Amino acid sequence: xxxxxxxxxxxxxxxxxxxxxxxxxxxxxxxxxxxxxxxxxxxxxxxxxxxxxxxxxxxxxxxxxxxxxxxxxxxxxxxxxxxxxxxxxxxxxxxxxxxxxxxxxxxxxxxxxxxxxxxxxxxxxxxxxxxxxxxxxxxxxxxxxxxxxxxxxxxxxxxxxxxxxxxxxxxxxxxxxxxxxxxxxxxxxxxxxxxxxxxxxxxxxxxxxxxxxxxxxxxxxxxxxxxxxxxxxxxxxxxxxxxxxxxxxxxxxxxxxxxxxxxxxxxxxxxxxxxxxxxxxxxxxxxxxxxxxxxxxxxxxxxxxxxxxxxxxxxxxxxxxxxxxxxxxxxxxxxxxxxxxxxxxxxxxxxxxxxxxxxxxxxxxxxxxxxxxxxxxxxxxxxxxxxxxxxxxxxxxxxxxxxxxxxxxxxxxxxxxxxxxxxxxxxxxxxxxxxxxxxxxxxxxxxxxxxxxxxxxxxxxxxxxxxxxxxxxxxxxxxxxxxxxxxxxxxxxxxxxxxxxxxxxxxx
Amino acid sequence: xxxxxxxxxxxxxxxxxxxxxxxxxxxxxxxxxxxxxxxxxxxxxxxxxxxxxxxxxxxxxxxxxxxxxxxxxxxxxxxxxxxxxxxxxxxxxxxxxxxxxxxxxxxxxxxxxxxxxxxxxxxxxxxxxxxxxxxxxxxxxxxxxxxxxxxxxxxxxxxxxxxxxxxxxxxxxxxxxxxxxxxxxxxxxxxxxxxxxxxxxxxxxxxxxxxxxxxxxxxxxxxxxxxxxxxxxxxxxxxxxxxxxxxxxxxxxxxxxxxxxxxxxxxxxxxxxxxxxxxxxxxxxxxxxxxxxxxxxxxxxxxxxxxxxxxxxx
Numbered sequence: 001x002x003x004x005x006x007x008x009x010x011x012x013x014x015x016x017x018x019x020x021x022x023x024x025x026x027x028x029x030x031x032x033x034x035x036x037x038x039x040x041x042x043x044x045x046x047x048x049x050x051x052x053x054x055x056x057x058x059x060x061x062x063x064x065x066x067x068x069x070x071x072x073x074x075x076x077x078x079x080x081x082x083x084x085x086x087x088x089x090x091x092x093x094x095x096x097x098x099x100x101x102x103x104x105x106x107x108x109x110x111x112x113x114x115x116x117x118x119x120x121x122x123x124x125x126x127x128x129x130x131x132x133x134x135x136x137x138x139x140x141x142x143x144x145x146x147x148x149x150x151x152x153x154x155x156x157x158x159x160x161x162x163x164x165x166x167x168x169x170x171x172x173x174x175x176x177x178x179x180x181x182x183x184x185x186x187x188x189x190x191x192x193x194x195x196x197x198x199x200x201x202x203x204x205x206x207x208x209x210x211x212x213x214x215x216x217x218x219x220x221x222x223x224x225x226x227x228x229x230x231x232x233x234x235x236x237x238x239x240x241x242x243x244x245x246x247x248x249x250x251x252x253x254x255x256x257x258x259x260x261x262x263x264x265x266x267x268x269x270x271x272x273x274x275x276x277x278x279x280x281x282x283x284x285x286x287x288x289x290x291x292x293x294x295x296x297x298x299x300x301x302x303x304x305x306x307x308x309x310x311x312x313x314x315x316x317x318x319x320x321x322x323x324x325x326x327x328x329x330x331x332x333x334x335x336x337x338x339x340x341x342x343x344x345x346x347x348x349x350x351x352x353x354x355x356x357x358x359x360x361x362x363x364x365x366x367x368x369x370x371x372x373x374x375x376x377x378x379x380x381x382x383x384x385x386x387x388x389x390x391x392x393x394x395x396x397x398x399x400x401x402x403x404x405x406x407x408x409x410x411x412x413x414x415x416x417x418x419x420x421x422x423x424x425x426x427x428x429x430x431x432x433x434x435x436x437x438x439x440x441x442x443x444x445x446x447x448x449x450x451x452x453x454x455x456x457x458x459x460x461x462x463x464x465x466x467x468x469x470x471x472x473x474x475x476x477x478x479x480x481x482x483x484x485x486x487x488x489x490x491x492x493x494x495x496x497x498x499x500x501x502x503x504x505x506x507x508x
Numbered sequence: 509x510x511x512x513x514x515x516x517x518x519x520x521x522x523x524x525x526x527x528x529x530x531x532x533x534x535x536x537x538x539x540x541x542x543x544x545x546x547x548x549x550x551x552x553x554x555x556x557x558x559x560x561x562x563x564x565x566x567x568x569x570x571x572x573x574x575x576x577x578x579x580x581x582x583x584x585x586x587x588x589x590x591x592x593x594x595x596x597x598x599x600x601x602x603x604x605x606x607x608x609x610x611x612x613x614x615x616x617x618x619x620x621x622x623x624x625x626x627x628x629x630x631x632x633x634x635x636x637x638x639x640x641x642x643x644x645x646x647x648x649x650x651x652x653x654x655x656x657x658x659x660x661x662x663x664x665x666x667x668x669x670x671x672x673x674x675x676x677x678x679x680x681x682x683x684x685x686x687x688x689x690x691x692x693x694x695x696x697x698x699x700x701x702x703x704x705x706x707x708x709x710x711x712x713x714x715x716x717x718x719x720x721x722x723x724x725x726x727x728x729x730x731x732x733x734x735x736x737x738x739x740x741x742x743x744x745x746x747x748x749x750x751x752x753x754x755x756x757x758x759x760x761x762x763x764x765x766x767x768x769x770x771x772x773x774x775x776x777x778x779x780x781x782x783x784x785x786x787x788x789x790x791x792x793x794x795x796x797x798x799x800x801x802x803x804x805x806x807x808x809x810x811x812x813x814x815x816x817x818x819x820x821x822x
Contacts, residue, residue, distance in 0.1 A: 051523060053752075056796050058759030062781040063535065063789055143650025147763050150652055151778055169656065169767070183656065187649050194648035287724045319727030326725075331718040336740045336815055345736075346726035381816040397726065407725075 009185065012149075012161045015076045016141040020134060022080025027087025028130065032118055034088070035095025042092075049085040057082045061148060079144060083137050090133050091126055098125050128200075135197030139190040146186050161186045233437040234261040234284065234405055239297035241279045241288065241461075252295065254279050254461045261405070261454075266431060266438040268448035268469070270484065271458035277441045280458075281407045284439065285324055286314045301405055319350045323403035325427075327410040329390035333382035339366075339393050340378035347400050365396040369426060388419035392426065399430060406431070409441045424451055445485060449473055457481045509812060516808065520801040524794065528580070531793050532573040535786050546589065563589060576790065585794075586787040588780070595791040598776070603795075605674060605772035606761060608684075612692040613757060617699040618750060622739075624700070625707025625746070629715065630734065639704060646701030652763045655694040659767060662690060672769040691764045698760065699753045706749040710742040717741075744811045751807040758796050 034042040057079070064078045098104060098121070107117050149162025150169070164182035241254035254276040261267045269277050282288045284299055286306065299306040301322060306314060318324075326332040334342055343362035347353050353361065359378075366374035369392040382390060391411065398406055411427065412420040428451045431438055440452060448455050448469060455472045457465040457480065465478040476482045547556055560566050564575065579586060585595035628639035646654075663671035669690050675683030714720065715738060723733050758774075765774035773792065780788040 051526065053755065055527070056755055056758035056800070058762045059777055059781075059793065059796055062762070062777055063531070063793070065782065139648055143653075144759075146650055147652045151763060151766055165653075165656065183653055187653055190650055191645060191648035195644055285725050287721055289721075315727055315729060317727075318725055324722060324725035326718060326722050328718055332722040334719045334723070334737050334741065337737070346723075346728060349729075349732065350727040383816070394722070397722075401727070 008161045008164055008182070009189075012142060012146060012186075013189075015073070015145045016138050018073060018076040019080040019083065019141045019145070020138055022077050023084040023087055023137065024130075024134070026081060026084040028091050028126075030084075031088040031091025032095055032122065032126075035092040036099055036114070036118060036122070038096075045088065046092075049088050052082060052085050055082070057144065058147070061144075065148075075148065076141075076145065079141060083141060086137060087130070087133060090129055094126050094129060095122055098122055132197045132200050135193045135200070139193035139197070142186070142190045142193070231262050232260050233263045233265075233302060234259075234439065235298075235300045236260070236280070236284070237298045239280060239283060239299060240295045241276070241283055241292060242295040244291045250295065252461070253292075254283070256297065257458070257461075257463050259456050259463065259466065261437040261439055263404070263437055264431075264435040265453045266428075266440055266451055268452035268455040269439060269441045269458060270443065270445060270448055270455055272443060272484075275458040276461040277443075277458055278409055279461075281409050281439060281441050284405075285318060285322055285407055286311075287318075287324075316350075319346050319403070320401045321403060322405045322407060323398035323401070325391075325395055325398045325406060325408040325411045328414045329387050329394055330382065330414075332394055333390055335382050337381075338378070339380050339382065339385070343378075343393070343397055343400060346397065350401050361400070362396075365400055366393070368399070368430075369393070369396045370422075371396075388415055388423065391415060391419075391423055395423070395426065395430070399434075402434070403436060405437045405439070407439045407441070410443070411440070412447065413442070413444070427451065445473065457484065509809075512812065513805070513809065516805050520805065523801065524797055527797055528577065528790065528794060529573060532576060532786070532790060533569055535784070535789060536569045536572065576787075580790075580794070585791040588788050589785050590780075590783055595787050598788070599773065599791050599795055602772050602776050604676075605770050606765070606774060608677070609688055609691050609695065609761065609764070609770070609772065610754075610757060612688060613695040613699060614750075614754070616692060616696045617703055617753070620696070621700045621703035621707055621750075622743075622746070625704045626711050626734070626739070628704070628708045629711035636708070639708065643701040643704045646697045647705075649698075651694070651698045651760045652767065654697050655691075655764055655767050658690050658694050674768075674770045674772075687768070687770070691768050691770060694764050695757055695760050699750075699757060702753050702756075703746060703750050707742065707746045710745045711738060714738045714742045740814055744815050747807050747811055751804050754803045755800055758799070 030045050034045045060082060061075060061078060065075055104117060104121055107121055112120075146162030146165070150166045161182045165186070168182065236257060236259050239254060239257045240252055242250040242252045245251050257276070257280050259267060259269070259280075269280065271277050279288070279292070282292075283294050284301070284306070286309075288294070294307050297307065301317065304317070306317070309317075333339070337345075340359070340362055343365060344355070344358040347358040347361060348355070351358075363374045363378055366377055371377050371389065371392055377385060377389065377393070385393070391414075395411075408427065412423050415423060424447065427438070430436070440447070442448060452469050455467065455469050456463050457472065457478065459480045465472060465476065465481045472481060473485065476485055547559055551559075557566075564572060567575075576586065583596070585599075587594045588598070624639050628636040659671055662668050669686050674687045677684040720733060720738065723737055724730075761772065762774035762777050764770070765772045766778055769775070773795065776788075777792050780792070
């Protein structure tokens with residue numbers, strides 16, 4: 001029995017190797033060429049690939065066995081052709097993305113021949129995924145081949161695992177034990193290959209860094225917060241935000257931030273990316289990313305303590321009392337729903353409005369944020385409108401439930417300069433009409449000078465300076481604020497008249 | 509949307525035409541002496557030649573194919589060379605078996621892989637790991653091995669289900685269920701293993717999108733966000749994988765029908781293709797390709813309905 005298994009292994013694995021070799025020889029070069037040069041070769045080969053993939057492999061194998069005769073080797077070549085498309089697709093997909101990378105452009109500009117670029121720069125990128133795919137396909141090929149043998153369609157005379165299983169299955173009522181060993185051999189082999197492949201893939205994918213795991217720790221009870229003065233809408237005292245670390249423990253990213261916003265006032269929260277501005281803003285909204293939590297401190301909105309508030313009651317505040325205007329307008333609209341339904345849904349849920357009422361109000365809101373054709377925008381999908389328009393829609397959404405406090409996280413950063421000014425004007429108008437308090441997160445001191453009443457400067461998770469805009473911008477006391485201010489001035493002096501938009505980096 | 513469907517149907521017809529031509533020519537290539545294998549070794553050379561002439565095999569392959577195509581366009585797929593059964597009748601007699609198994613597998617796969625995938629993506633932790641391990645193992649084991657294990661455990665040892673045979677739903681509903689349950693489970697396991705990974709991946713991906721955070725900031729509850737917004741955005745890639753699994757399922761059906769002795773298309777494929785019965789093989793290929801094209805069209809239509817961007821792009 002054992003010797004038959006070993007001998008069978010030779011045939012089973014040998015067959016898989018042939019299939020793989022054929023698939024690699026066909027799939028990789030065609031994928032490289034189609035991905036690198038595109039044009040007609042790409043369209044033709046992609047069409048052929050779709051054709052081959054539409055064919056059920058088993059049926060084709062059975063048919064080709066009928067035509068080409070009864071040898072395992074020929075069948076394995078056919079199988080190689082059938083699985084080649086998976087390599088083609090993989091390689092082509094990667095090459096298409098890599099081809100437009102800057103370093104490939106650079107290599108091309110510096111006069112390297114195409115075949116050298118393919119050999120040196122592109123093959124290296126493709127290598128990893130191909131190894132993964134090889135082990136996956138090998139597992140599948142062994143399974144498929146054994147399946148054929150099992151049906152008695154391979155070469156009847158050579159002992160393979162599939163044939164052994166077939167024989168055992170004939171005797172299933174008498175001696176089901178016979179099936180165990182070839183079954184185990186087959187299962188273990190292909191499982192090992194697939195597991196190997198998928199773990200290599202996981203390692204490759206997770207090289208980017210595992211996101212922190214969520215830890216369900218309750219926030220510490222807020223310390224005795226200084227009681228907020230009357231007229232204060234938002235009061236943050238000694239706020240700390242921490243993220244769960246992978247190996248356990250926590251990493252604090254915001255260390256004891258305190259700030260106040262009075263009703264009807266705008267506070268600019270300034271700092272570089274990574275200084276903890278957005279973390280502070282998200283804490284007020286209660287929408288910290290997974291793994292993050294308020295680890296200390298107190299946040300009160302209109303006198304209500306938010307830290308430690310049950311999620312359901314916090315949710316009741318979101319949208320209604322506290323609203324959020326995000327940074328990137330396009331990625332903050334759900335691409336699958338119309339603008340209208342995205343405006344209507346929160347109003348129906350949080351305010352309990354009827355469908356018709358919510359619709360009328362949504363159109364009104366769109367008109368309020370100065371959108372020219374509200375009816376049409378209402379029916380549009382996010383990809384059909386411009387970035388500036390999308391930001392207006394998001395502002396309309398934030399206004400929809402008449403909030404008292406608006407958290408605006410870099411609301412103009414992602415927009416064109418001309419649109420920025422319009423959106424800022426809109427924000428200022430709405431704020432003064434409605435008497436809302438605004439927490440404006442930004443890295444742009446120009447914006448602060450333009451619309452804020454007070455400003456708080458953050459560095460490394462701490463507030464280093466606060467005061468009225470006039471104080472802070474004319475006589476900055478902290479060196480970091482001075483540097484920030486200097487860099488704004490530098491930038492406006494030195495900025496060249498034209499910048500390539502594709503190389504322009506949007507600060508987060 | 510309508511022009512999109514129309515274009516896909518035209519492309520599908522063209523694909524059918526190309527596949528039929530290719531298969532016919534390839535099937536006729538080796539020039540096996542059909543007359544000889546029909547009549548046996550003892551038949552005289554004249555009788556064999558007469559038989560070949562009767563079947564039209566003495567003509568050039570192109571003419572044979574043209575003849576087949578003209579008849580096929582009129583819905584006449586000819587009859588088997590070996591049993592003279594009408595191709596269309598024998599396929600349509602066996603079709604209900606395969607379709608009921610396939611439909612069952614598709615429903616079970618779609619429901620379970622969405623449930624498990626969402627569960628794993630949302631809850632994370634050990635549930636996520638368990639779902640991942642089960643799906644890798646399900647994907648790694650060859651389908652027929654899973655089938656054999658099911659037969660041994662549930663049919664031979666426990667005797668909950670018959671190991672073999674098929675009872676039509678019109679004869680006995682419970683009998684029908686008992687005969688198709690194991691085949692459906694056997695085919696569903698590898699299919700779920702493939703789809704659940706995709707569901708988990710795309711749900712996780714969508715959960716990290718900015719608009720989900722914005723929806724939370726608007727005061728929407730987690731279930732509403734998950735089932736309305738996340739599901740809709742995550743289901744397009746998952747459905748694509750489901751469609752690809754379907755092609756693999758047709759192959760799996762061949763083995764599963766053989767093991768369980770189901771009189772469906774799959775077992776028919778095994779018995780006829782081994783003899784090189786071109787009319788039957790051509791009929792089978794056409795049916796499976798039409799099935800694949802229809803399923804993919806259906807999935808593309810659903811994706812277009814779910815995702816407005818795909819609707820415009822196509």
